[in-house]
Amino acid sequence: MSRFCGAVAAGVIFALFSPMQAFSAEPVGQATLIRTEVSGRTGPLVVRSPVHKDERIRTSSSGLGQFIFKDGTKLAVGAGSTVVIDKFVYDDSASVKRLSIKAAKGTFRWISGNSASSAYSIVTPAGTIGVRGTAFDFYVGPNGTTAIVLLNGAASFCGPGGCRQLRQQCDCVIATRGGRMTDPSQVDRRTLQTLSNPRALPFLSGDQQLSGALGGIRTSCGLASLRQDRQERPQPQQRQERPAPQAPQQAPQAPQQAPQASQQAPQQAPDTPDPPDRPDKPDKPDHHHHDWDHHGRDHHDRDHRGHDGDDDDRDRNGRHGHRSDN
Structure with missing residues (x-):
């Protein structure tokens, strides 16, 4: 028994100290x-x-x-x-x-x-x-x-x-x-x-x-x-990611500008037609102005009217003179 115990003790000691050795x-x-x-x-x-x-x-x-x-x-x-x-x-x-x-x-x-x-x-x-x-x-x-x-x-x-x-x-x-x-x-x-x-x-x-x-x-x-290439590659991605939050801020600006265009449209509408020129047409009663605008013969009309007037005067004078002679 003592020999067995001695052998076991020797084995334990060897196992413990062999790595150190x-x-x-x-x-x-x-x-x-x-x-x-x-x-x-x-x-x-x-x-x-x-x-x-x-x-x-x-x-x-x-x-x-x-x-x-x-x-x-x-x-x-x-x-x-x-x-x-x-x-x-x-x-x-x-x-x-x-x-x-x-x-x-x-x-x-x-x-x-x-x-x-x-x-x-x-x-x-x-x-x-x-x-x-x-x-x-x-x-x-x-x-x-x-x-x-x-x-x-x-x-x-x-x-x-x-x-x-x-x-x-x-x-x-x-x-x-x-x-x-x-x-x-x-x-x-x-x-x-x-x-x-x-x-x-x-x-x-x-x-x-x-x-x-x-x-x-x-x-x-x-x-x-x-190594430098790998360090530089993420930088373009970061630059692309920064503008992303601004996209929603720019989107609402489109409808804000649209009403401005609609507000300008009614302001320009009165300038397109020219109705104020129509009230100038009351000049039609003026016979000379009307004839000039439509026939371009104002001088001829005056001559014709003047000629007729002279004939009437002659007839009247003639008749009047003839009557006086009688």
Whole structure:
């Protein structure tokens, strides 16, 4: 019975202290920058927090962590990411024989350290990135689709569909979990459309800012304007929404102007007919004016009337003179 109790006690002690013993191993690197929330196996990480082999590092939806390993290798872990330090085999104080990480999802930037290129490998759901003394960004989507963008040096990507070599700056390869893989081509806006994520490469677009050597890479591969475009797009929508409340205020003005038109109409109505000119027609009794207006022969009428008058006078005078003679 005493032996049984002793065995149980030993098992409990081993179970309680084995994680601590595993974590009491020498760290393989440490955090150099933490923003928002980044956690490791033991909880939230802060600047100078050590990281160990087999440790899983997670970032929040806005988190960012920068890490440096013992051989000088640098790793940035962007928002919403998960990565595991899979293998770390020491060589000497300045380099390692093996440094391997497994990127489950998210966005990352890698800069090789002092170890041989063959010592590094990055495993993703779609394949493995081979390092050739280089710097590159890579993204792992929720469905395992992986994109790598070369920044300096050279790299390779190998999966079920074969291998692709990236040799020129800003070369990009996209691979799926099923084995499909694109040929290397310059990264551009269409790359983000293919990945169905406009923030798949936040360190190039500027959605997340890095510091130190990780942020010292000057090229953005033409994606730096993407963030500015997204910030400017809502502005035209806001300008269109502002006049909307004024529309009901302008609508009632139409019926207010309509009565003004109707009020002006009766004021102009008396000016259209010319009835005041008709009262001038009482000039008809004037025989000369009437004849002038209708016949244009006023002078002739006067001559005719004058001629008749002279004949009458002659007849009268003649008769009168004749009578006097008798």
